[in-house]
Amino acid sequence: MLAAFLAQAVFAEEVTFLLHWSHQAQFAGYYVAKEKGFYQKRGREVVIKRGGYDVDGRACLTEGKPVFCTTMLFTALEDRDKGLPLVHLAQVVNRANFTLVAWKKNGIAKPEDLQGRRVSLWLKEFEAPYDAFFKRYHLQPRKEPQYFTVNLFLRRGVDACAAMYYNEYHTIQQCGIDPEELTVFEMWKHGFDFPEDGIYCMAQTAESQPDLCRDIAEASLEGWVYAREHQEEALDIVMDYVRRGHVPTNRAHMKWMLEKMLVSIFPGPGDKWQFGVLSPESYDNAVRLLREQKLIKNAPPFEDFHRAIGGLNKIEPRTASDCHSRFRGNDTVSK
Amino acid sequence: MLVNRSIAARMAVFVLVGAGCILGAIIGYSYFAVRRMLMEELRSEAEYMAKAAVNRIETVERSVEKIVQGMAIDLEMSSLSTNDMYQLLRRTLEENRAIICGAAIALDPANGGITNYCAPYVYLDKGQLVAKDLGAGNYHYDVWDWFNLAQKLRMPVWCEPYFDEGGGNILMVTYCYPVFKGDEFYGVVTSDVSLEWLADMLAKISKDIGGYAWLISANGTFITHPKRDLIMNETIFSTAEAHPDPALRAAGRKTGQRMIRGETDFIPFTSVVTGKQGWLYFAPVPSTDWSLAVMFLREHLMEYIFGLNKVNLILGTIGFALLLIVALAIARSITYPLRQLASATRTMAQGDLDKALPEIKGEDEVAQLASAFDNMRGDLKKYIVQLQEATAARERMESEMRIARNIQMDLVPKTFPSRKEFEMFGLLEPAREVGGDFYDYFMPDDQHIFVFIGDVSGKGMPAALFMAVTRTLLKAICRVERNPAFILRRLNDGLAESNDSSMFVTLFCALIDLSTGECKYSNGGHNPPFVVRASGAVTSLPLTGDVAVGIMPKMEFNEKLFALQAGDTLFLYTDGVTEAMNPTGDLFGENRALEELRQTHGATGEQMVKSMREKLRVYAAGAEQSDDITMLAFRFLGEG
Numbered sequence: 001m002l003a004a005f006l007a008q009a010v011f012a013e014e015v016t017f018l019l020h021w022s023h024q025a026q027f028a029g030y031y032v033a034k035e036k037g038f039y040q041k042r043g044r045e046v047v048i049k050r051g052g053y054d055v056d057g058r059a060c061l062t063e064g065k066p067v068f069c070t071t072m073l074f075t076a077l078e079d080r081d082k083g084l085p086l087v088h089l090a091q092v093v094n095r096a097n098f099t100l101v102a103w104k105k106n107g108i109a110k111p112e113d114l115q116g117r118r119v120s121l122w123l124k125e126f127e128a129p130y131d132a133f134f135k136r137y138h139l140q141p142r143k144e145p146q147y148f149t150v151n152l153f154l155r156r157g158v159d160a161c162a163a164m165y166y167n168e169y170h171t172i173q174q175c176g177i178d179p180e181e182l183t184v185f186e187m188w189k190h191g192f193d194f195p196e197d198g199i200y201c202m203a204q205t206a207e208s209q210p211d212l213c214r215d216i217a218e219a220s221l222e223g224w225v226y227a228r229e230h231q232e233e234a235l236d237i238v239m240d241y242v243r244r245g246h247v248p249t250n251r252a253h254m255k256w257m258l259e260k261m262l263v264s265i266f267p268g269p270g271d272k273w274q275f276g277v278l279s280p281e282s283y284d285n286a287v288r289l290l291r292e293q294k295l296i297k298n299a300p301p302f303e304d305f306h307r308a309i310g311g312l313n314k315i316e317p318r319t320a321s322d323c324h325s326r327f328r329g330n331d332t333v334s335k
Numbered sequence: 336m337l338v339n340r341s342i343a344a345r346m347a348v349f350v351l352v353g354a355g356c357i358l359g360a361i362i363g364y365s366y367f368a369v370r371r372m373l374m375e376e377l378r379s380e381a382e383y384m385a386k387a388a389v390n391r392i393e394t395v396e397r398s399v400e401k402i403v404q405g406m407a408i409d410l411e412m413s414s415l416s417t418n419d420m421y422q423l424l425r426r427t428l429e430e431n432r433a434i435i436c437g438a439a440i441a442l443d444p445a446n447g448g449i450t451n452y453c454a455p456y457v458y459l460d461k462g463q464l465v466a467k468d469l470g471a472g473n474y475h476y477d478v479w480d481w482f483n484l485a486q487k488l489r490m491p492v493w494c495e496p497y498f499d500e501g502g503g504n505i506l507m508v509t510y511c512y513p514v515f516k517g518d519e520f521y522g523v524v525t526s527d528v529s530l531e532w533l534a535d536m537l538a539k540i541s542k543d544i545g546g547y548a549w550l551i552s553a554n555g556t557f558i559t560h561p562k563r564d565l566i567m568n569e570t571i572f573s574t575a576e577a578h579p580d581p582a583l584r585a586a587g588r589k590t591g592q593r594m595i596r597g598e599t600d601f602i603p604f605t606s607v608v609t610g611k612q613g614w615l616y617f618a619p620v621p622s623t624d625w626s627l628a629v630m631f632l633r634e635h636l637m638e639y640i641f642g643l644n645k646v647n648l649i650l651g652t653i654g655f656a657l658l659l660i661v662a663l664a665i666a667r668s669i670t671y672p673l674r675q676l677a678s679a680t681r682t683m684a685q686g687d688l689d690k691a692l693p694e695i696k697g698e699d700e701v702a703q704l705a706s707a708f709d710n711m712r713g714d715l716k717k718y719i720v721q722l723q724e725a726t727a728a729r730e731r732m733e734s735e736m737r738i739a740r741n742i743q744m745d746l747v748p749k750t751f752p753s754r755k756e757f758e759m760f761g762l763l764e765p766a767r768e769v770g771g772d773f774y775d776y777f778m779p780d781d782q783h784i785f786v787f788i789g790d791v792s793g794k795g796m797p798a799a800l801f802m803a804v805t806r807t808l809l810k811a812i813c814r815v816e817r818n819p820a821f822i823l824r825r826l827n828d829g830l831a832e833s834n835d836s837s838m839f840v841t842l843f844c845a846l847i848d849l850s851t852g853e854c855k856y857s858n859g860g861h862n863p864p865f866v867v868r869a870s871g872a873v874t875s876l877p878l879t880g881d882v883a884v885g886i887m888p889k890m891e892f893n894e895k896l897f898a899l900q901a902g903d904t905l906f907l908y909t910d911g912v913t914e915a916m917n918p919t920g921d922l923f924g925e926n927r928a929l930e931e932l933r934q935t936h937g938a939t940g941e942q943m944v945k946s947m948r949e950k951l952r953v954y955a956a957g958a959e960q961s962d963d964i965t966m967l968a969f970r971f972l973g974e975g
Binding site: 120144145148149151155173248 | 474475478479484487488494495497498504553554555556568569570571572573574577588591592595
């Protein structure tokens with residue numbers, strides 16, 4: 001059996017796991033799954049590749065080889081609308097982290113204050129929740145593109161910028177800006193709480209290799225469960241990835257990010273979602289929003305979009321995550 | 336506890352403590368003075384070094400700014416082809432290869448309506464100029480800060496430093512200059528500067544000051560730091576955030592904020608990275624909004640100060656030891672005679688006053704004390720002799736008084752005739768050893784009896800002597816006289832005749848006819864006796880209106896008569912009975928005496944007298960007897 005396992009490991013086809021951003025704790029679970037051998041023990045050889053603006057994900061996906069990727073639900077829906085046959089395997093992040101961070105000093109205290117202001121956003125893919133937010137408050141801000149850094153915001157080139165609660169919001173604080181200097185608009189508090197990171201692959205892969213899909217999704221989720229239970233070890237692995245990838249960041253930031261990710265992934269008391277699962281209701285909400293925003297024209301039915309892979313129950317977390325009470329406690333109430 | 340120690344030990348302790356305080360104060364002062372001086376020196380050294388370093392950085396950066404500005408002006412003024420751009424870049428790099436290591440002209444991809452990524456780039460690779468197009472392969476260079484910031488801020492920008500992954504992982508910083516043609520954005524001119532020399536420069540400063548220096552960017556990111564891991568990965572705020580101590584976290588964050596605000600200061604600081612304490616000098620690098628920090632380590636400073644103070648400390652310790660020896664020697668020399676005196680005093684206390692005190696030279700306090708001791712010894716000796724003499728004299732006198740008392744007591748009769756016609760009993764208790772009271776009786780014949788009671792004025796020996804004279808005279812007179820008034824008159828004359836001491840005696844004299852009970856009496860100023868009738872009635876005998884005996888000669892005395900029935904008692908007493916006092920000073924009084932006599936009527940004379948005496952003792956309740964107590968009870972039985 002061992003020999004069979006080894007043979008499978010050695011000769012297994014190399015599978016690419018494409019992240020949608022550069023290496024960071026946002027992807028801790030996948031690194032852990034790889035480093036702790038959760039892919040390997042299922043006989044899968046996985047290569048994790050970073051994403052970002054300088055990486056053409058679509059090209060990678062359409063090369064023909066089996067490729068799995070993480071992406072936001074919105075992005076996936078837009079891609080589907082544009083004809084990229086992506087299918088959803090597992091929903092990792094079920095709670096939104098999109099925020100808009102603004103300078104209090106520039107007189108921004110409420111959404112209306114953003115009217116006509118310069119706001120930098122990740123254009124295209126991660127724009128949808130902000131557009132919905134602007135629409136809701138009838139705002140026409142002057143949009144600027146935002147890429148890898150928030151330096152344009154820090155140098156007061158814009159009045160507000162997009163910031164993931166787990167990432168840029170903390171980066172800004174790590175540049176010496178106190179939270180008191182900022183007005184933070186949490187999108188999920190304004191009614192735009194949508195699932196974020198999920199695991200996807202091409203429809204063709206899902207059809208031809210359902211076992212592979214199941215293995216990758218299961219191992220990835222197992223990685224997240226392990227990361228939650230061994231946060232320091234997970235952080236060590238993350239730091240290893242960021243160092244090797246020459247990502248300029250630090251452990252304190254990765255720690256913040258991991259903590260915020262975990263509470264977005266594992267449901268706490270009062271949370272309605274299920275770990276790893278995209279509910280048809282959340283899907284429908286997302287579709288409705290994107291349609292309203294005219295970001296997509298058509299969307300596949302949930303059954304077509306999501307491929308049930310089964311076996312997820314095996315890696316259901318044993319207990320409700322205790323990190324919930326430590327972090328987003330207030331947010332839960334306000335939702 | 337110190338109180339129990341010897342004077343020498345206490346002196347030594349006090350001197351040492353005093354000297355120790357002074358020494359401590361001097362060392363403390365010198366420590367603080369040196370420290371303050373050093374801090375001032377440090378501050379100016381820090382200022383000098385930081386300014387020198389900042390100037391060097393500024394010189395380089397201003398040069399870079401000039402170079403890039405030059406290219407930007409070329410682009411703005413003329414319309415250059417891509418080749419021209421490469422030429423411009425090559426020429427610029429060739430001329431300034433000592434300063435910059437790469438330059439690019441990145442055109443706005445959106446310019447001209449079609450997306451076109453074109454960015455001629457020339458850089459130094461191992462001394463060779465290499466050219467390439469950053470936009471080749473549709474590479475989206477506009478996502479990077481060096482393009483985006485210049486474009487959006489519409490002003491020249493020093494980007495955050497970065498590690499050039501392609502070029503040997505060298506720390507670089509890029510200066511970007513937006514170019515406008517008219518009002519329209521045209522592109523960005525950039526120049527890359529290697530920052531490796533910065534690390535070398537700061538390493539040298541670190542070595543010179545025995546501390547370390549670091550440089551942070553406008554975002555607080557470490558550009559150089561002795562811990563290379565921090566560079567580009569950590570900000571001064573992230574290192575503060577990771578520190579477990581909340582106070583240091585806050586202090587680190589605050590310092591970081593002051594630094595990126597461009598402030599200059601010299602403050603005590605504990606590094607959140609190394610945990611080391613010291614003083615931090617920070618100053619801004621104006622062109623790039625960076626901030627330079629120079630950290631002086633406390634341990635180095637302390638080492639230096641301790642070195643300076645070490646000599647003080649050693650000298651102080653030696654001085655201290657010498658002081659201890661001297662203090663002990665002085666203290667012992669002072670206390671030596673005291674100890675001798677103490678030993679001599681102990682001998683003296685045992686009674687040996689003849690032993691000479693140790694000789695103490697000089698005139699100091701101890702010598703004075705010794706002299707005073709010697710005087711005291713002499714006086715004590717004299718006093719003891721006097722005391723012995725006085726005691727002997729008193730003892731002699733007391734013994735004489737005792738004898739006198741015995742004689743006096745012998746003078747009054749203690750036995751009384753035993754007859755069927757009467758029975759009698761007398762008692763004398765002097766207040767002092769020799770008193771002036773007396774009683775007596777005399778039977779001139781078988782049918783008559785004289786009874787007397789008297790009280791001589793004054794107390795003690797003179798009174799006793801006077802009493803003796805009185806009694807002798809009385810006895811003599813009674814032999815020839817049968818009349819109480821005559822007896823008193825002759826006694827008066829006898830006593831007054833040669834009475835230089837002006838003494839007198841109160842005297843009651845009665846002659847009782849034993850066959851009839853008829854009684855003739857004369858009273859020379861004495862308390863009137865009581866007659867206790869057999870029936871229990873008690874009366875005092877009427878006075879005869881006469882004064883005391885012996886005051887002046889040729890006095891006449893009256894005589895009175897009364898009759899005693901069988902069973903009646905004549906009770907004679909002196910004022911010691913009626914004037915006996917209780918502790919509060921109240922007199923016993925005649926009424927109490929009368930009452931007592933009434934109670935004891937019918938008793939024998941002895942019973943009556945003893946009962947009265949007991950009554951008096953009870954009444955006195957321990958109070959001192961103030962006067963002689965004398966009583967004589969004559970009970971007439973009438974069976975003659």
